[in-house]
Every structure is written in C-alpha cells, then in structure tokens.
Amino acid sequence: xxxxxxxxxxxxxxxxxxxxxxxxxxxxxxxxxxxxxxxxxxxxxxxxxxxxxxxxxxxxxxxxxxxxxxxxxxxxxxxxxxxxxxxxxxxxxxxxxxxxxxxxxxxxxxxxxxxxxxxxxxxxxxxxxxxxxxxxxxxxxxxxxxxxxxxxxxxxxxxxxxxxxxxxxxxxxxxxxxxxxxxxxxxxxxxxxxxxxxxxxxxxxxxxxxxxxxxxxxxxxxxxxxxxxxxxxxxxxxxxxxxxxxxxxxxxxxxxxxxxxxxxxxxxxxxxxxxxxxxxxxxxxxxxxxxxxxxxxxxxxxxxxxxxxxxxxxxxxxxxxxxxxxxxxxxxxxxxxxxxxxxxxxxxxxxxxxxxxxxxxxxxxxxxxxxxxxxxxxxxxxxxxxxxxxxxxxxxxxxxxxxxxxxxxxxxxxxxxxxxxxxxxxxxxxxxxxxxxxxxxxxxxxxxxxxxxxxxxxxxxxxxxxxxxxxxxxxxxxxxxxxxxxxxxxxxxxxxxxxxxxxxxxxxxxxxxxxxxxxxxxxxxxxxxxxxxx
Numbered sequence: 332x333x334x335x336x337x338x339x340x341x342x343x344x345x346x347x348x349x350x351x352x353x354x355x356x357x358x359x360x361x362x363x364x365x366x367x368x369x370x371x372x373x374x375x376x377x378x379x380x381x382x383x384x385x386x387x388x389x390x391x392x393x394x395x396x397x398x399x400x401x402x403x404x405x406x407x408x409x410x411x412x413x414x415x416x417x418x419x420x421x422x423x424x425x426x427x428x429x430x431x432x433x434x435x436x437x438x439x440x441x442x443x444x445x446x447x448x449x450x451x452x453x454x455x456x457x458x459x460x461x462x463x464x465x466x467x468x469x470x471x472x473x474x475x476x477x478x479x480x481x482x483x484x485x486x487x488x489x490x491x492x493x494x495x496x497x498x499x500x501x502x503x504x505x506x507x508x509x510x511x512x513x514x515x516x517x518x519x520x521x522x523x524x525x526x527x528x529x530x531x532x533x534x535x536x537x538x539x540x541x542x543x544x545x546x547x548x549x550x551x552x553x554x555x556x557x558x559x560x561x562x563x564x565x566x567x568x569x570x571x572x573x574x575x576x577x578x579x580x581x582x583x584x585x586x587x588x589x590x591x592x593x594x595x596x597x598x599x600x601x602x603x604x605x606x607x608x609x610x611x612x613x614x615x616x617x618x619x620x621x622x623x624x625x626x627x628x629x630x631x632x633x634x635x636x637x638x639x640x641x642x643x644x645x646x647x648x649x650x651x652x653x654x655x656x657x658x659x660x661x662x663x664x665x666x667x668x669x670x671x672x673x674x675x676x677x678x679x680x681x682x683x684x685x686x687x688x689x690x691x692x693x694x695x696x697x698x699x700x701x702x703x704x705x706x707x708x709x710x711x712x713x714x715x716x717x718x719x720x721x722x723x724x725x726x727x728x729x730x731x732x733x734x735x736x737x738x739x740x741x742x743x744x745x746x747x748x749x750x751x752x753x754x755x756x757x758x759x760x761x762x763x764x765x766x767x768x769x770x771x772x773x774x775x776x777x778x779x780x781x782x783x784x785x786x787x788x789x790x791x792x793x794x795x796x797x798x799x800x801x802x803x804x805x806x807x808x809x810x811x812x813x814x815x816x817x818x819x820x821x822x823x824x825x826x827x828x829x830x831x832x833x834x835x836x837x838x839x840x841x842x843x844x845x846x847x848x849x850x851x852x853x854x855x856x857x858x859x860x861x862x863x864x865x
Contacts, residue, residue: 344357344358344361344552345514345517345518345521345552346518348514349485349486349487349510349514350420350483350485350486350487350489350510350514351420351491351510351513351514351548352417352420352421352483352485353483353485354514354517354548354551354552355381355417355551356381358377358551358552358554359377359378359380359381361554362377362528362554363376363377363378364376364377364378365377365528365554365556366556367379367380367413367551367556367557368380368410368413368556368557368558368559369531369556369557369558369559369578370409370410370559371409371559371561373410375410375413375414377554380410380413380414380417381417383414383418383470383471384413384414384415384417384418384421385418385421385478385480386418386471386472386474386478387414387415387418387451387468387470387471387472388417388418388419388421388422388480389478389479389480390468390472390478391418391419391422391424391449391451391468392422393478394449394466394468395449396419396422396424396449397422397423397424398422398423398424398484398485398489399423399424399489399490400422400423400424400425400448400449401424401425401426401427401445401446401447401490401493402419402422402424402425402426402427402447402449402450402451403426403427403429403441403442403445403447403449403450403451403452403462403465404416404419404426404427404428404429404450404451404452404538405429405431405438405450405451405452405453405456405457405460405462405467406431406451406452406470406538407431407561407562408534408537408538408559408560408561408562408565409559409561410559411451411470412534412538412547412559413534413547413557414470414471415451415470416492416538416547418451418470419451420485420491420510421480421483423483423484423485423489425489425490425491425492425493425507426491426492426493427441427442427445427447427492427493427494427495427505428492428494428495428537428538428539429441429442429450429452429460429462429539430537430538430539430819431452431456431460432537432562432819432820433539433819433820434815434816434817434818434819435460435461435816436461436816436817437503437817437818437819438460438461438462439460439461439462440502440503441495441503441505442462442465444502444503444505444706444707445493445505445706447465448465448466449465449466449467449468450462450465450466450467450468451467451468451469451470452467452468452469452470453467453469454467454469485510486510487509487510487511487514488509488510488511489509489510490507490508490509490510490703491508491509491510491512491513492508492544493505493506493507493508493706494506494508494539494541494643495539496643496759497752497758497759497760497761497764497822502764503764504705504706504708504711505705505706505707506643506644506702506704506705506706507702507703507704507705507706508541508544508643508646508702508703509702509703511699512646512699512700512701512702513544513548513646515646515673515698515699515700516544516545516646516647516648516671516673516700517548517549517552518673519671519672519673519674519700520545520549520648520651520671521549521552521553523651523671524549524582524609524637525608526549526553526555526581526582526608526609527553527554527555528553528554528555529555529581530550530553530555530556530581530582530608531555531556531557531558531578531579531580531581531582531606532546532549532550532555532556532557532558532580532581532582532583533546533557533558533560533575533580533582533583533584534546534547534550534557534558534559534560535560535565535571535583535584535585536584536586536757539819540614540757540758541643541646541647542584542586542613542614542647542757544646544647545584545647545648546584549582550582555582558574558578558580560574568592568593568595568596569596569599569600571593571596572593572596572597572600572603575605575606575607576603576604576605576606579606580605580606580607581606581607581608581609582607582608582609582611583607583609583610583611583634584611584612584613585610585611585612586612586613586614586615586756586757587612587614587615587616587617587618587621588615588618588755588756588757588790589756589757590610590612590618590621590622590625591618591621591788594621594624594625597625597628598628602628602629602630603630604630604631605629605630607629607634608634608635609634609635609637610622610634610635610636610637611637611639612636612637612638612639613638613639613640613641613648613757614754614756614757614758615754615755615756615757616664616665616745616754617638617654617665617666619654619658619659619664620659622636622654622659623656623659635653636653636654637651637652637653637654638651638652638654638666638667638668639651639652639667639668640667640668640743640745641700642696642729642731642733642759643702643759644701644702644715644716644729644731645674645696645698645700645701645702645729645731646700646701646702647700648671649670649671649674649676649696649700650667650668650669650670650671650676650742650743651668651669651671652666652667652668652669652742653668654666663738663744664744665744665745665746666738666742666743666744667735667742667743667744667745668742668743669741669742669743670696670743671700673698673699673700674696674697674698674699674700674701675696675697675698675721675723675726676694676695676696676743677694677695677696677697677721677728678690678691678692678693678694678695678735678736678737678743679692679693679695680692680693681693683695683717683719688736688737688738688739689736689737689738689739690736691734691735691736691746692734692735692736693730693731693732693733693734693735693749694731694733694734694735694743695719695728695729695730695731696728696729696731697721697726697727697728697729701716701727701728701729702716702729704716714730715729715730716728716729716730717730732748732749732750732752733745733746733747733748733749734746734747734748734749751763751843753782755782755790755792755821756790756821758819758821758822760821760822762779762780762781764818764822765780765794765814765818765822765824766778766779766780768813768814768817768818768822769794769796769810769813769814769824771813771817772809772810772813773799774798774799774801774802774803774806774809774810775796775797775798775799775802775810776797776798776799777796777797777833778794778795778796778797779794779795779833779841779846780792780793780794780795780824781793781795781843781846781847781850783847783850783851791825791826792823792824792825792826793824793825793826793827793828793850794810794824794826794827794828795828795829795830795833795846795849795850796810796827796828796829796830797829797830797831797832797833798829806827806829807826807827810824810827811823811824811827826850828849828850830849833846834846834849
C-alpha cells in the first residue's frame with residue numbers, strides 16, 4: 332500500500348480542534364464516505380460513525396447524561412466501542428471502560444467508585460455482571476425515532492475518559508485524562524510517523540488499556556481506517572495473522588510479550604506477505620532479538636519498528652524511538668528513545684534533585700500530556716503529581732516510579748521499577764493488590780507474587796503461598812478460581828507455589844530477591860500437578 336494519499340493534509344484540523352469530538356467532526360466533514368471502521372465483516376463510513384454516535388448521544392442526553400458525568404462502556408471489541416466513545420464525549424461526559432472480561436466485583440467497584448449511573452452495553456450482560464443499579468442503553472436504536480444531537484460545549488480541560496489502573500492499596504484507581512491531554516499526544520506524536528488517510532490501523536488492544544486511545548484517535552485524526560480485532564482473534568496468533576493479511580493492516584501496536592507469539596505464528600506460516608508499515612511496541616521492555624529476527628525474515632520491505640514508553644498518567648506515550656540495527660547490536664537492552672515534543676523528561680534522585688546524564692534515577696515527566704490526577708484520590712494525586720522547580724521554573728510533574736538513565740544521544744534507557752509495581756504483558760500491576768486479593772481466601776495465611784522468566788524466555792506470574800492449617804493439598808485450582816472472582820484475568824497468577832514461610836530481610840521486610848529464587852525453584856515432578864505447574 333502506498334504511503335501517499337490524494338487526500339489533503341488533515342493536520343489543520345488537529346491544530347484548531349479544542350476537543351476530540353470537534354476533531355472527529357472536522358475530519359468526517361472532509362472524509363464523509365471514507366471507511367472509518369472495519370468491524371468483522373461490516374464497515375462504517377465517517378458519516379455513518381458520526382450519525383450512529385449522534386443518535387446514541389441524543390439518547391444519553393434524554394437519560395440525563397451531560398457535562399461532567401461519567402458513563403460506563405460495557406462493550407465487546409467491535410465498532411460499538413468507537414460509537415460509544417464518541418457518543419459519550421458528544422454529551423460532554425467522559426467514558427469509563429468496563430471490560431466484560433473483568434470479574435463482577437471489580438466491575439461493581441469501578442462503577443461505584445466512579446459514581447457511574449448510566450452504562451452503554453447489553454442489559455443482560457450488565458445484570459450478569461452485577462450491574463443492576465444502573466441504567467443500561469444499547470449502542471444502537473431502531474433508527475425510527477427523531478433524535479436531536481446535543482449541543483457540544485467542551486473545552487480542552489474537560490475529562491475525556493477515566494481508565495482504572497492497578498492500585499497498591501488493593502483497589503484500582505481511576506486516572507482522569509482530558510481532551511487537551513489526548514490532543515497534545517496527537518500533535519506531538521503523529522508528526523513522527525509517516526501516516527496518511529491511506530493507512531489501516533489495527534484496534535488490537537482492550538479499551539481498558541490506554542494504548543487503545545492512540546490506536547483509535549491517531550487513525551481518526553488522519554482520516555484513516557481503524558480495523559477492529561475481536562477478542563477471539565486477538566487471542567489466536569494464527570487467526571490474527573490472517574486478519575492482518577486480509578485487511579492489509581499497515582499500522583500495528585503490540586506489547587512485546589504478545590508480539591513474540593505473533594512472530595512465531597508468522598514464522599510457522601512460512602513468512603506470509605503482510606502490508607505492515609509500522610510496528611509500534613509499548614507496555615513493557617522490548618524484545619530486541621525477536622524484533623530483529625522478524626524484520627530480517629519479513630518478505631519485501633520490512634516495517635519500521637518503533638519503541639515507545641509511557642504511563643497512563645501522561646496519556647499513553649511519553650517517548651519515541653525508531654529501532655535500527657544499532658539498537659539490535661548494542662548494549663542498551665531497553666531503549667525507549669527521546670521524550671515526545673510536548674513533554675519534558677528528567678531523571679531525579681530520591682530527594683527529587685536532577686541527576687547528571689548517565690546516572691540512574693526515577694523518571695519524572697512534565698508537560699501537556701500529564702493527566703489531571705486520580706478520581707476521588709486527592710492524597711494519592713498529591714503524592715504522584717507534584718510541582719517542582721525546573722530550569723524553566725515551577726512545573727507539575729508525574730512521578731513514574733520507573734528507573735531510567737539518560738544516554739549520551741539524549742534518549743533514555745528504561746531500567747525497571749523502583750517500587751512494587753510491574754509491567755506484565757502490557758498491563759501495569761501493583762503486586763500488593765494481587766497479594767491482598769489472595770490473602771482474602773480463608774486457606775491463605777500469607778502470599779507474595781513475583782514474575783519469573785525461564786531460560787527459554789517464557790514469563791510466568793507466580794504466587795508463593797503460605798497455607799493455613801487444614802488447607803487442601805491441591806491449592807492451585809481453588810486459588811486460581813478465587814483470584815478470578817476479584818481480579819482481571821491479566822492479574823491472575825499463572826502458578827501457585829506452596830511455601831512454609833515467605834523469605835524476609837534482616838529488617839523483617841519481604842525479601843523480593845529471595846522470593847524470585849524461591850518462585851523459580853520448581854517443585855519435584857510428582858508434586859507439580861498439585862501446585863498448578865505447567
């Protein structure tokens with residue numbers, strides 16, 4: 332597919348838009364009959380997407396939804412999500428992703444915490460998830476009634492969405508991101524990509540993962556086509572590979588651990604021809620060897636591989652680096668690149684003093700991508716979002732909790748976490764939240780979780796459990812079932828290892844290094860079945 336287009340540049344729309352719905356309407360006016368969404372056999376043009384979201388916005392308004400409200404989206408991966416997102420924003424409200432795969436208790440907690448009273452989704456599914464105290468609207472109506480689109484009164488400071496991330500206290504926390512934050516991301520990052528209205532973007536990720544914000548809005552901002560990836564296909568590397576080929580997808584975002592499976596499927600299929608122009612990695616440290624091997628065996632012109640980094644609190648992405656052979660051959664194992672133009676990145680020590688280049692410290696981020704903070708959590712917001720002196724004067728920073736160092740070329744190397752938060756398969760997980768969930772089971776006296784990587788490169792999330800007296804000899808099945816009732820699937824440990832006691836440091840704290848060794852020590856073969864090993 333060509334990377335040029337007969338369509339005039341849509342950049343002026345991005346420059347003048349003050350909200351995301353305004354940006355979409357400007358693009359839709361220029362691209363009314365172009366394909367906006369391709370969804371598992373059906374398509375929506377920009378006009379059809381605009382009309383469908385207008386109708387849903389009108390129905391939301393009739394339910395009393397308006398400026399400043401939060402609306403839940405309990406939707407499967409499909410065109411329903413873009414329709415729902417646009418509709419909510421057109422009312423002046425913000426959306427809260429409610430992934431249907433999440434357990435009932437977590438969904439109910441999020442709805443109550445965000446004071447959500449209206450949900451877009453399937454009423455039966457909402458009832459099944461325990462959401463029986465909210466008004467539920469289906470994404471589409473019969474189209475026969477006359478509905479008036481609500482008047483749009485939005486500013487850049489209005490919330491666009493609230494995404495819940497793992498919380499160290501045992502409960503998830505909602506991060507409030509504004510229209511201005513997302514527009515700043517698009518203005519800063521899109522010029523770094525040679526993308527046009529001819530491109531086809533994969534909507535691969537769950538809309539509870541903020542990479543989906545980039546996938547959707549970057550495609551819409553450029554008048555391109557967004558190709559939805561149903562969950563059943565996203566979970567099958569072979570089927571997903573087929574979709575990429577059939578739909579001629581040109582821009583694909585991937586979490587490195589997920590990409591490993593796709594690269595393997597591509598190799599097993601004999602390296603079929605694809606239309607990929609960009610591979611964008613984020614969510615965890617990139618596997619340079621896997622990416623290098625994929626590019627070397629890619630038929631025809633290989634796509635440009637880009638590594639990006641960024642927490643939800645700074646609106647999806649904060650850095651950008653095009654990976655080259657120098658990176659593949661070099662000693663920097665996680666090159667995340669330079670900061671995006673709308674952000675300022677600094678490395679500071681424990682006392683929040685700026686460190687010289689090359690020294691390891693905490694990465695702090697300032698700029699127009701920094702979110703409002705955490706919903707209903709003023710103390711936590713004050714702790715993580717702080718105003719500090721900088722060479723340019725006082726600035727509001729987000730403390731990422733990530734360790735990094737600045738390299739001689741001005742880019743950054745990611746070096747891991749400085750607390751008990753991890754990135755696993757693209758999702759950010761507070762270890763304390765998982766441990767707290769496991770301790771609520773009556774047979775668990777204590778628990779600690781960690782991530783191990785085998786010599787073969789496989790990654791496992793392991794729970795080391797101290798059992799109460801009278802606990803069953805086979806705890807794995809029961810503990811996994813229990814975890815699935817209170818935690819999202821991505822936070823449920825893969826393995827459960829019974830230990831007599833958790834390892835402690837001399838000061839009585841959990842010894843995380845010793846825990847890693849303990850979790851890596853596999854039980855005898857005869858006992859593996861009972862411990863849930865694979």
